[in-house]
Amino acid sequence: MTFLIWRLHRAHAIVSAIVIAAVTALIVLSGIAIADSYHHAVMNCSVSHAGCGDISGIVFGSNGVFTSLVQDLAMAAPLVLGILWGAPLVAGQFEAGTEDFEWTQGVTRRRWVLANLGWALLAAAVWGGALAALFTWWRGPANAVDGPVKFIYFDIQGAAPIAYTVFAMALGIAAGALFRRVVPAIMTTLVVFPAVRIVTALYFRPLFAVSQNVAPLPGAGYPPLSWGLFADVLSSKTEHVTYLPASRFWLVQGVESGIFLVLALALAIFTYWSVTTRDA
Amino acid sequence: MSSEVLAIKTVGLSKRYRSTWGLQDCSIDVPRGRISALIGPNGAGKTTLLRLLAGLRRPTSGQARMLGRAPAQDEDFLASVGFLAQEIPLHRRLSAGEHLRIGAHLNRRWDAAAAEQRLTALRVPLGRPVQSLSGGQRAQVALSLVLAKRPRILLLDEPLAALDPLSRREFLTSLADMTIESDVTVVLSSHLVHDLERVCNHLILLTASRVRLCADIDDVLDRHRMLVGPRRSTAELERLFTVVKATQAERQSRVLARLDGPVPDPAWEVSEVGLEDIILAYMSEDQTLTAGPLSMAGGAA
Numbered sequence: 001m002t003f004l005i006w007r008l009h010r011a012h013a014i015v016s017a018i019v020i021a022a023v024t025a026l027i028v029l030s031g032i033a034i035a036d037s038y039h040h041a042v043m044n045c046s047v048s049h050a051g052c053g054d055i056s057g058i059v060f061g062s063n064g065v066f067t068s069l070v071q072d073l074a075m076a077a078p079l080v081l082g083i084l085w086g087a088p089l090v091a092g093q094f095e096a097g098t099e100d101f102e103w104t105q106g107v108t109r110r111r112w113v114l115a116n117l118g119w120a121l122l123a124a125a126v127w128g129g130a131l132a133a134l135f136t137w138w139r140g141p142a143n144a145v146d147g148p149v150k151f152i153y154f155d156i157q158g159a160a161p162i163a164y165t166v167f168a169m170a171l172g173i174a175a176g177a178l179f180r181r182v183v184p185a186i187m188t189t190l191v192v193f194p195a196v197r198i199v200t201a202l203y204f205r206p207l208f209a210v211s212q213n214v215a216p217l218p219g220a221g222y223p224p225l226s227w228g229l230f231a232d233v234l235s236s237k238t239e240h241v242t243y244l245p246a247s248r249f250w251l252v253q254g255v256e257s258g259i260f261l262v263l264a265l266a267l268a269i270f271t272y273w274s275v276t277t278r279d280a
Numbered sequence: 281m282s283s284e285v286l287a288i289k290t291v292g293l294s295k296r297y298r299s300t301w302g303l304q305d306c307s308i309d310v311p312r313g314r315i316s317a318l319i320g321p322n323g324a325g326k327t328t329l330l331r332l333l334a335g336l337r338r339p340t341s342g343q344a345r346m347l348g349r350a351p352a353q354d355e356d357f358l359a360s361v362g363f364l365a366q367e368i369p370l371h372r373r374l375s376a377g378e379h380l381r382i383g384a385h386l387n388r389r390w391d392a393a394a395a396e397q398r399l400t401a402l403r404v405p406l407g408r409p410v411q412s413l414s415g416g417q418r419a420q421v422a423l424s425l426v427l428a429k430r431p432r433i434l435l436l437d438e439p440l441a442a443l444d445p446l447s448r449r450e451f452l453t454s455l456a457d458m459t460i461e462s463d464v465t466v467v468l469s470s471h472l473v474h475d476l477e478r479v480c481n482h483l484i485l486l487t488a489s490r491v492r493l494c495a496d497i498d499d500v501l502d503r504h505r506m507l508v509g510p511r512r513s514t515a516e517l518e519r520l521f522t523v524v525k526a527t528q529a530e531r532q533s534r535v536l537a538r539l540d541g542p543v544p545d546p547a548w549e550v551s552e553v554g555l556e557d558i559i560l561a562y563m564s565e566d567q568t569l570t571a572g573p574l575s576m577a578g579g580a581a
Contacts, residue, residue, distance in 0.1 A: 003385040007378060008371065097369035101422075104334055104363040105386035105429070108353040276353065279337040 001107060001115035012085050013123065020130050023073060027138045030066045034059060034141065059145075074135045074156035078168035079193050081127055086172020087185035089120055090275065094180035099280050113275040117268050120173060121166055128165025132157060147225025147246045151201055154227070158253045163260035168193050170264035170271070177274040196263070200256060208252050211242045287312040287433050287465035288333060292342035295328050301489045302328035306342065308484055308494040310467065315459055317476040317497075318469035319559055320486035326469040327366060329486065330435045333467070334363035346433055359388055362431030366438045368422045372411035376404060376421045380428065387429055395428040398454075402447075415442045423451065427458070436468040440475060452479040473556045483555075485562055492562045497555060504558045507535040507548040516545070525561040536561045 006013075037059045045052040093099040103109055136157040139148065148154060155161070171193055176185035209229050214221045216239040222228035225246040232240040244252070288310040295302040303325040310316050318326050331337045333344055335351030335358075344351055346361060370379060376399055384390045399406060404417045413421065419442040426434065434455075440448050456479045458464055467484070470476055483500055485493035493500060504524070507517070511533050514526045522538040536553060543550055553561075 001386070004382050007374065007382060096372065097365060097367040098371055100336065100363070100365035100367070100369040101371075101425070102386075103336060104358065104361070105383060106355055106359045106388055107386045108355060108358065110353060280331070 001111060002119070004102070005115060005119050009085070009119075009123075016081070016085075016123070016127055020127070020134075023077075023131065024134055026073070027070060027134050030070050031138055033066060038141070070135070070138065071152055071156060074131065074161070075152065077131050078124075078128060078161065078165040079189070081124055081165055082168030082172035082189045082193055083186045085123070086120065086169040087176050087189055088182050089116060089173045089176055090271065091176030091180055091182045091185045095182055103280055109276050110272075113272050117170075117173065117271060120169055121264065121268065124166045124169035125162055128162040131165075132159065132161040135161070143225075147227070148249045149225070149227040149244045149246050149252070151205075151227065154205070154249070154252070155197075155201060158249065160253045160256045160260070163257035163264070164197065167196075167260040167264040167267075170267035174267035174271045174274075177271045200259065204259075205252055205256070206242075206244065208248055208255070209242050209244045211240065213238045213240050215239070285311055286345070287314070287347060288467070289345045290333075290342065293329070293332060293339050293344055294341045295325075295332060295337065296340040301325075303332065303339075303486075304489045306486075306491050308491055310465060310482060310484070310494075312347075312465050313459055313463065314482035314496070315455060315466045315468070315480045316482035316484055317473075317480035318467050318484045318486070319471065319473060319476070320469075321471065321563055324486040325489040326486055327437055328489075329484075330363070330437050330467065330469060331365075333433075334361055334435050336363070355388070359429070360432045362426040362429045362434045364422055364426045364436045364439055366441070368415075368418050368442060370410045370418060370422055370425075373409050375407050375409055376413075376424070377406040379410070379421065379425055380406075383425055383428055389430050391428050391430055395424040398424050398427070402450075416444055416447055419443055420447065420451075430462070432464055434464055434466045434468075436466065438469055440468075440470055440472055448475055452476075455479060473559050477555050483559075485559060487563055500558060501552070501555060503538055503540075504553050505537060505539050505543075506551045506553045506557075507533075507537055507543065508551070509533055509545075509548040512547075517543075517548075520544070524558070525564065 041058045044050045093102065102112060139153060139157045142153070143157075146153060148157060155164075168189065172185060172189045175188035175192075176182065179185050179188070206229055209227075213234065215237060216233060221231055221239045221241045222243045223245060227244040228241065229244065230240075230242040234240050286309050288308065290306050290308050293306040294304050306325075306329060318329065320326050328337070332339055333346060333351060335353065346357065349357060351357060351361075374382075377396075380392045380395055384392055396406065399420060402417075402420050404413065404420050410418055410421055419439065423436075423439060426436070439451065443451060452475065455466055455468075459466060468476070468480075477497070481497055483493055483495060483497050484491065509532070511528060511531050514523055514533065514535055517523055517535055517537055521540055523535055524538060525536045527534045535548075536558065
């Protein structure tokens, strides 16, 4: 099975490697640009005392396009893998009729589906892991300024992106096993993956927030590096704030990784059932 | 016990799709070593039957036995059965040579040398992606792959459709040779009765998702007769025999019947009928008369 899977997905693996190399190049260029602006900002501050209060604003403001491009890439990477590689994995076989060839060789469908799922999900973990490592490195200096827990910052670093990617792959494969057509599988992945991610990030993640009363500050009353969610001015002396503190980064990363891996497992079990019991 | 004599045995095998029957109450026996022609009009259930036998689909009811064992997802069953689907499924971007290597990895028994030899003799390029080959060449690649498995039962769904007349003859000859050389049973579906008659020695006839005939071709020819006589009712004949098709002309009655004994009335002129005519009679008769399926084994016993 390994030989067959490698021979069929070799092109995917090579393209993925090229994409990761290109992303690496982009991230390194972006990182150098950020370092360069940081250097200039610090120089200006020490020489002319200009812009000392807002170094982060200067550094990331001047690299805004680059920064948002990298962030968009990081957010979209799992989805890209799910639709380009996951969705056609089983559905493509049915569209080409090649399941008739593969399922009548000397290998049981049980082995066929386990080998395909195993390699595809492993590839997703490797892809997700490689990108997560790059983006974590890239976010390092910015975390010191903005913290790691704000929406999007949280979502592109640490361990959770690996789980998101494995989930996207499992979703694409399961949708393909269900519909047996590539386009509906891609459409399903395109709708379901962002929906589950957004619901988790915007409605589930805030469950880990803390609330407290603070003295109102000019601007935001949230602690530094946190993800501010709600602020109510109670009186002229107190403000009630709800926020996700930076200290809970790994706790929430762990919980979300668990959720997405469990979802991926459920989708893999569905795929196993579909391939081994449904008529071909 | 029966596994020693019968390659394929089905009892009441049925497959229901959402609103229609793909196959209904199909009971067939195919003895080992036969080359069986699976004949029927489009939509009669040929593909359904073959896919049920290959284990790609599960029956709604009834059962099938292939060399004594039910189609199942185990390696022994998969190794013993070769199946070639009508659509000639191949990975478009891979070459014949790469398919052969994939087959070598997926099968315990794999005769790559014979397949390469066969394709080379047919001048099918081994190194080019199969999508760049002609339809006939692709069919030859797929046939070589299914033969390379050295299956004991070979199920071929319309294998001749993509072949030109010369390749057709060549392919049928190699099938016939194969059944002589090794212990293999073949079922091939087609609607080209003429081509099959030369090599097939067994016939399964399906119409409207039901089995109409399942017997050795010699027996079929032996027992079907054309009766021609002055115009009269066929009631007496129908009581004695199975009337497959009756045509009443102005002064003459022509009856194709399955005989179980001598024709009592000497007014009927009895003559032999060709296989194609017998098959066409069953197909055209279809639902108008409901002759039960013919089991030669039962009739001879």
